[in-house]
Amino acid sequence: MPVATRETSDARIIAHVDMDCFYVQVEQRKQPSLRGLPTAVIQYNSYKGGALIAVSYEARKYGVKRSMRGDEAQEVCPQIQLVQVPVARGKADLNTYRNAGSEVVSVLASKGRCERASIDEVYMDLTEAAEAMLKESSPENLDDIHEEVLKSHVLGLHVEDERDAKREVRKWLCRSDADYHDKLLACGAIIVAELRMQVLKETEFTCSAGIAHNKMLAKLASAMNKPAQQTIVPRSSVKGLLESFPIKKMKQLGGKLGSSLQSDLGVNTVGELLKFSEEKLQQRYGINTGTWLWNIARGINGEEVEGRLLPKSHGSGKTFPGPQALKTISSVQHWLNQLCEELSERLQSDLDQNKRIARTLTLHARTYKGDSDSHKNFPSKSCPLRYGAAKIQEDAINLFQAGLREYIGFHNNKSQGSQNSSWGITSLSVGASKMVNIPSLQDSSCDLSRQGDGLTEESPLSSSQAFHSWNENGTTEREAQPEPKRIHAIPTLKAVVKKNTAKEKGNCSILELFKNYSDQCTSSEKQHATNAQTGKTSSIGSESNYNSDSTCNQVESLKEIYCEAIGTNNRGSSSTQAVEGRPSWSYRMEEIDPSVVDELPPEIQQEFRAWLRPLKRPNVVKRGSIITHYFSGNKN
DNA sequence: ACGGCTTATACT
């Protein structure tokens, strides 16, 4: 029977795919003679030989690092091949890399839900694919496992002798006493190896990957063995992995937050985070961040793979460091024109290929910060976006002027008409955001499955025309236009909760537990939930006694909620409605006393707690306020 | 005041 799991449970199979020194590979494909040579991609050759933005693994052996200048790189590695980023309109042009990234995504998207995490990284949810594979042939029966799979690294698997590695990995993959999670992981690893080979074949790019039960662990793993390798994270290895893992290397903790963890809490490894209660972390870092930290310390991460193959915004920018700072309106005008041209071009391709438009134009600028006392930043400004390079340019310069007036007003002094020196712009950028699909050209089938083909799809004229007619009589009256049907502008909290609550398939220890539990806990019908409980049930959950009526009731209600969410009581579709009005639920999650979870068997308490907890909560209460402290439940 | 350029997200 098809079983369901909530996505926040760790029965998922998640992969993180990370292209190896991607820009270098793109250049090496363009210029194959560079293959195998120490190579780096640089931009702006002028100052100290340009800045490195990607370094091949051959070059890394010589100590070449990103964030070296070209000159520096040549000192440590004289043979290094330096390739320049393409330049257009006087600025770096990353389009070739963007397009190459899209090539990769469209290969990967054939196999499962993909989230484009950056130009060269993708998350995949392979749960369904892995389950399907496991269903028809468990890896234990697989004689024919490809070399690439055997080259996987399995965390926590000890291989005495390197030469035995593949044999050991095969044994791990095929061992018949593997638990369900490990078998699914094995299937995931097989799928990922296939995908990586397919990427290589179709794009000539190598990549590395991590296969784990959630995004955080998958991401961690993909970086552990590079290039062109994959790493598996069995559940049993998580604790040991995180224990000594440097906190600053965790995603999201590389900046100030991570530093604060170190200096304020004295936490240098993820393991050391375990010492702090959830409340303590919430009190210090806010409700969401606190809970997030508490979870990642335990290897728990319920974030979903988004299913998004296209970027949510486009931007074009350039810096004008130090002496090159722009000091006249006309120089700003010039550069804004360049940036807007590029932006407009990219918006037009996006429209042609993906049938969507951007609705907001944003301008950012920076001024030098050094000496002047008033620490005021140049304000960002935005306005409705009108298509066409000329219009974007016009709007952008107006935004700039508006920002400048404000900036000068705050800053201090008298404006010198147009010439001079109370300001200097060190960075300019324009961005387009709030992408929405165009109703008329959007076919009714689900776009997600088609997005990957955007590149190959072709009907530029028709799409432009459709757009223009839609847009025709209202550049300013845009709001009066009929709204595109399937706008999902901002995911509301409700939507998030819904996604996390109503869910699909898989298998889960909780479900199994409840099966057993209801077998023994006589009544499976809720009306009889008040049945007298005898000591018999305690055989499940250690010594804990389910002897209080209310506890039993609540445990029953947990069960109902769980069954509801996974659609065993109702069809999956009804659960959508259940979240909005909850007509079909007998209990609300928030009515459950959290302490009943303590009564559950220890092995699933953590899982259930993660499951009960909404992914995000509105951050209403001020950080560290008395109120938070006062109402925070007690957990050890 | 240089590592440049892009993107995403959380907070307010």
Next chain:
DNA sequence: TAGTATAAG
């Protein structure tokens, strides 16, 4: 909402 700040690579 718009605008700011943080983070990543």
